[in-house]
Amino acid sequence: MTEAVAMKEIKVAILGASGYTGAELVRLLALHPALKITAMTGDRKAGQPMATVFPHLAGLELPDLVAIDQVDFKAVDAVFCCLPHGTTQEVIAALPQHVKIVDLSADFRLFDVDTYAQWYGHEHRAPALQEQAVYGLTEIARNQVAKARLVANPGCYPTSVQLPLVPLLEQGLILAEDIIIDAKSGVSGAGRSAKEANLFTEVAEGIHAYGVASHRHAPEIEQGLSQAANSPVVVSFTPHLMPMSRGMQSTIYVKTTGANTAASLRAALAARFKAEPFVRVLPEGAVPATRHVRGSNFCLIGLFDDRIKGRVIITSVIDNLVKGASGQALQNMNLMFGLPETLGLEQQPMFP
Numbered sequence: 001m002t003e004a005v006a007m008k009e010i011k012v013a014i015l016g017a018s019g020y021t022g023a024e025l026v027r028l029l030a031l032h033p034a035l036k037i038t039a040m041t042g043d044r045k046a047g048q049p050m051a052t053v054f055p056h057l058a059g060l061e062l063p064d065l066v067a068i069d070q071v072d073f074k075a076v077d078a079v080f081c082c083l084p085h086g087t088t089q090e091v092i093a094a095l096p097q098h099v100k101i102v103d104l105s106a107d108f109r110l111f112d113v114d115t116y117a118q119w120y121g122h123e124h125r126a127p128a129l130q131e132q133a134v135y136g137l138t139e140i141a142r143n144q145v146a147k148a149r150l151v152a153n154p155g156c157y158p159t160s161v162q163l164p165l166v167p168l169l170e171q172g173l174i175l176a177e178d179i180i181i182d183a184k185s186g187v188s189g190a191g192r193s194a195k196e197a198n199l200f201t202e203v204a205e206g207i208h209a210y211g212v213a214s215h216r217h218a219p220e221i222e223q224g225l226s227q228a229a230n231s232p233v234v235v236s237f238t239p240h241l242m243p244m245s246r247g248m249q250s251t252i253y254v255k256t257t258g259a260n261t262a263a264s265l266r267a268a269l270a271a272r273f274k275a276e277p278f279v280r281v282l283p284e285g286a287v288p289a290t291r292h293v294r295g296s297n298f299c300l301i302g303l304f305d306d307r308i309k310g311r312v313i314i315t316s317v318i319d320n321l322v323k324g325a326s327g328q329a330l331q332n333m334n335l336m337f338g339l340p341e342t343l344g345l346e347q348q349p350m351f352p
């Protein structure tokens with residue numbers, strides 16, 4: 001539980017607070033003892049009270065939504081940037097030096113600006129700042145995150161995939177080739193703005209793959225896995241849209257090295273994540289489901305021997321809006337201010 005200790009107030013602005021990840025941050029920060037929201041922005045919703053846009057947050061003491069150019073950034077210590085990718089680089093580049101930033105968009109996640117341009121369709125607009133950004137998969141990069149001014153918060157699919165695979169590749173327990181990722185997301189992963197593809201009629205009562213062999217999270221996943229394997233990794237990655245509001249599952253097919261099986265991989269991951277507050281490696285036979293992590297910052301991992309010898313099936317589940325976005329962002333911001341990284345994130349999942 002959060003200790004009732006007196007903490008220095010840290011003033012926080014949430015850019016894009018009228019979106020799903022922004023609202024999720026407000027929900028999490030409501031129980032945070034040190035971070036106080038002093039500014040929140042919207043674009044179409046600028047000028048509106050938060051309780052009008054999100055009635056579930058009524059009753060919290062919150063500033064009204066304003067446009068970004070109305071925020072006095074000299075008066076804030078930290079910024080959570082929850083803007084669409086492609087809109088973020090210039091905004092962050094203009095912030096005063098004293099401000100610490102966690103960017104939830106994809107704008108600073110790819111180390112190589114040419115790879116960024118190739119996948120995102122435009123030149124990087126803050127390449128010098130890109131060099132300072134730390135990729136904030138907390139459990140893998142905790143020490144770098146703690147020292148960073150700018151953290152690029154990982155994407156939701158890449159979080160669910162890299163948490164189990166990075167330690168296994170680092171330890172040489174699985175092959176770096178022939179990794180197949182079959183991933184599924186709730187519709188909140190696509191954000192709140194109206195898009196034809198996210199209409200009820202397009203997503204209810206069915207599932208569909210999208211971005212087949214072309215999704216922009218593939219290079220982000222490959223960047224992390226290549227670092228872990230110390231050699232270039234290329235993956236098969238197929239995301240699917242599920243008729244549910246939140247939750248994400250990645251089912252990952254890997255080939256083991258030597259005589260490794262699900263049991264030895266499970267033991268390795270359990271040892272690696274033993275002290276981690278948010279990653280849980282399930283015992284043999286337990287099958288993780290998105291409803292086991294709903295509303296929480298947990299990642300649950302299950303491992304199973306396939307009937308094909310030498311192949312293991314890994315299932316990894318997160319809540320896309322929490323560990324896949326705002327929860328991990330808060331975990332990182334806590335570290336950047338030297339706070340216990342669990343602050344504001346101690347709630348258990350809602351089940352069922």
Ligand SMILES: NC(=O)C1=CN([C@@H]2O[C@H](COP(=O)(O)OP(=O)(O)OC[C@H]3O[C@@H](n4cnc5c(N)ncnc54)[C@H](OP(=O)(O)O)[C@@H]3O)[C@@H](O)[C@H]2O)C=CC1
Binds near residue numbers: 021045154156
């Ligand atoms: N949803 C998820 O599960 C995840 C999202 N992310 C990333 O986090 C970021 C935010 O996502 P999410 O909250 O879902 O997105 P939403 O579409 O729900 O919200 C976007 C926010 O940005 C504002 N906005 C949109 N365009 C502009 C602009 N040109 N200038 C200033 N503000 C603008 C919107 O304001 P208004 O509504 O008032 O117009 C809104 O507050 C994105 O980069 C997304 O890719 C990352 C991981 C997971």
Ligand SMILES: CC(=O)N[C@@H](CCC(=O)OP(=O)(O)O)C(=O)O
Binds near residue numbers: 105190
């Ligand atoms: C369901 C859905 O549409 N999900 C989004 C990914 C989630 C996300 O927002 O990731 P970024 O931060 O990398 O943009 C997508 O496939 O583009």
